[in-house]
Amino acid sequence: xxxxxxxxxxxxxxxxxxxxxxxxxxxxxxxxxxxxxxxxxxxxxxxxxxxxxxxxxxxxxxxxxxxxxxxxxxxxxxxxxxxxxxxxxxxxxxxxxxxxxxxxxxxxxxxxxxxxxxxxxxxxxxxxxxxxxxxxxxxxxxxxxxxxxxxxxx
Numbered sequence: 001x002x003x004x005x006x007x008x009x010x011x012x013x014x015x016x017x018x019x020x021x022x023x024x025x026x027x028x029x030x031x032x033x034x035x036x037x038x039x040x041x042x043x044x045x046x047x048x049x050x051x052x053x054x055x056x057x058x059x060x061x062x063x064x065x066x067x068x069x070x071x072x073x074x075x076x077x078x079x080x081x082x083x084x085x086x087x088x089x090x091x092x093x094x095x096x097x098x099x100x101x102x103x104x105x106x107x108x109x110x111x112x113x114x115x116x117x118x119x120x121x122x123x124x125x126x127x128x129x130x131x132x133x134x135x136x137x138x139x140x141x142x143x144x145x146x147x148x149x150x151x152x153x154x
Contacts, residue, residue, distance in 0.1 A: 004091055004149055007149075009082075012076040016078045030053060033048035033053075034050055035050060036050055040075060040093040043077065045084035048075070056073055061147040063108075072140075073146050090121055096118055099140065101115070104137070137151040
């Protein structure tokens with residue numbers, strides 16, 4: 001079994017109160033979803049509804065002091081509440097997309113990676129977690145390479 005985890009909304013709350021100019025000064029922007037799917041929130045791990053406001057910002061999802069340290073763009077819905085945290089339930093925003101999965105060891109070094117359709121993510125997760133040195137798996141949306149969520153052993 002696998003545990004899917006979204007990001008906590010708390011660090012992103014100040015962004016929603018900023019003006020557009022303040023956001024731009026921080027390299028972020030306010031967006032309004034104009035299609036579904038298309039704007040996957042990294043807190044709820046759901047696609048925003050058309051008309052919903054989000055912030056698009058850069059986020060350090062892999063802070064390890066290794067060559068694999070990484071940041072990337074994420075969407076956070078203005079109405080995001082509790083972070084997605086579920087065992088054995090693949091988030092809806094992952095099921096409909098092509099995904100890139102990266103398995104990291106405890107030091108933050110990639111030990112294996114692969115690509116799978118969201119409908120088949122469990123098979124790839126089983127392979128990655130079959131390795132004794134896999135500590136965590138990061139899921140990315142393959143088409144744009146954006147960080148989606150973290151997966152842990154349940």
